[in-house]
Amino acid sequence: MNKVRESSVLYIAPLQEELDTAPLPPSSESFRDMPKAVCKQCKKSFPLQILTNHIKTCSDVVVVEDENQDEINNTTELSCLDNEVNDTEFSYMDNDWKTHPDPKMAADLYRKEIFRLHETGKPLLMCMDLRSGVEEQERQLINFYKQRHVEWACPVKCQLQGDAAVGDGVTRHFFFTVLEKLKYGFSLNLGNTGVTCLFEGEPDHLVPSSSQFLIESDLFLVAGRMLGHSFLHGGPCFAGLSRAFVHVLLQGSEDTATLQLEDCPDVDIRETIDLLSGHSPLNEDQSSKVLELCLSWDLPGPTEGNRRWLYERLLSHAVLGKRTRQIKQIRRGLKETFVWNLLNERKDVAFFPKESEDSCTPEMLLSHISWHRGDDEDDDDDDDEYSPDIKERITGYLKQFIETDVCWDTKTQ
Structure with missing residues (x-):
């Protein structure tokens, strides 16, 4: 005869006080290290574990059921599976950037709004090991921008391994390096080409490469992410693209492009x-x-x-006809980095300036200077007037002067 197992209920009886079964508040220390997102209605940050319940009770919120809602990126807000920009996010933006008469100020206002909406997101960490070779550094950059399900508008932290530099100068170095490689080519041998150039042609007439290998590798999607990410964080823009290509990229008709x-x-x-x-x-x-x-x-x-x-x-x-897929990939990368809305609304923003309009930056000058190295053979010269330590200190002062004290409003000639 089989014995029937009966389920039992276990009760916990506190000896001196009642157990507190109330839900933890969003500010609880238990949620400190958990991913968070901003409620689009009240603009407050909540842990993802309780965001769904909050949305149901937040006033004036219309809850839309979505079969894909279960997929949540641990480092971002709720996102669509195809990584397209969620248009509802921009309904909570301050629209001063749309009407400001100065295009440059409009772009700055737009950046501030994007940062405000993502200020509580998990920071992105960009690392580059200066002790490794150039190809390895480039591989690190490409792999960073090949990541999927990344909220590119979140705060960014940059680290140069093998260098003591910190602060805004490191961030500027990162984005200058990204745009320089994007414009002039990577040393990585991709597709048996020696130097891998994503863009080709003459200055002010640059267009994406027609290489099928680069297209199939989604490297123009990477390029779009690089362009948008640099712009969001105040990095350099991409100068010298063909005006006809820019026209079509920003959804202009091929029939009206001036080739x-x-x-x-x-x-x-x-x-x-x-x-x-x-x-x-x-x-x-x-x-x-x-x-x-x-x-x-x-x-x-x-x-x-x-x-x-x-x-x-x-x-x-x-x-243009040979670059349809490249255009789609770049456009998608711009959408993922939240700059597409600006480009679509403000055609006067110089996101792709001409070569003659490109501002000279500290990084441009620094990259063309051959700096003193402590391991140079000349350091052993007894007749040298200055010791290696003094040379290193002078070099540091010059770098700091170029980065912080020189006026960079002039244009390149």
Whole structure:
């Protein structure tokens, strides 16, 4: 005969006082190290464990059921699975940035609003080991921006391992390095190219590389995150992009983009397209080159009647048509870093300045100076007037002067 097990209830009876079963307040020490998020209605920070219950009781909150609501990023607020910007967040922003007459001030106001909405988020830690090689440092940067489910508008902390520097100068160094690599290329050998350049072409005519390897590796999504993250934290902007490319990137129509022949980074293709710009009849060799290019892009061959139209179609495809996926990835990265709303509303903000409009920064000068090193062989010279310690101190003073005391309002020439 089987015995039936009966469930039992265990009661805890305090000897001297009643047990406190009231919910812990949000300020309790028990929640100190737990991830938090800001309630979009009352603007107060709550641990994620009690945020759902708070939303149900917070006044004037409309609770929207979402099948994806269970997925919560431990370092961020609730986010959509596709990492797109949640438009409802911007409904709680101060809109002074939309109407301010000065574009630069509008951008600063926008930054402050974004930071206010994310000030309680978990800080992002950016580390770079200066004792490692250049390629390893670049790999650290790329891996940082390849992370998924990151709230890029949260506070950022930068550390240079192997260097005693601290403070804002370290942050500026990080973002200057990021933008410099993005613009001039990474030393990492990605796709058997030696130097990996995400952008190619002449100054003020730069466009994303057409490398399929870079596209498939989502490196233009990384580029968009780098651009937006640098802008949010007061870092340098990306100067020198093609105006036509910027126009389309910011959702302008390809038909209204003002293209220039210099926007085409491939010199051979540029020369072939340029054959159609004149009025002289094409010889057999020229006609053959143009026809070959037209057929490769599913366009009709050249005739006297379609010459100008064909010139514009070929140039548009060479500059914009081959970069549709790159545009989508960069745009997505800008949305993830919360700067897309600004770019969409304020077309006058110089997010992508021309080379001539790019401000000179301390990092630009510092990166072109060959600094004294304590392990130089010349340090053993008995006739040297200054000791290595004095040289090091002088170098430190000069760095500090360049970073803090020099006026950087002038433009590069």
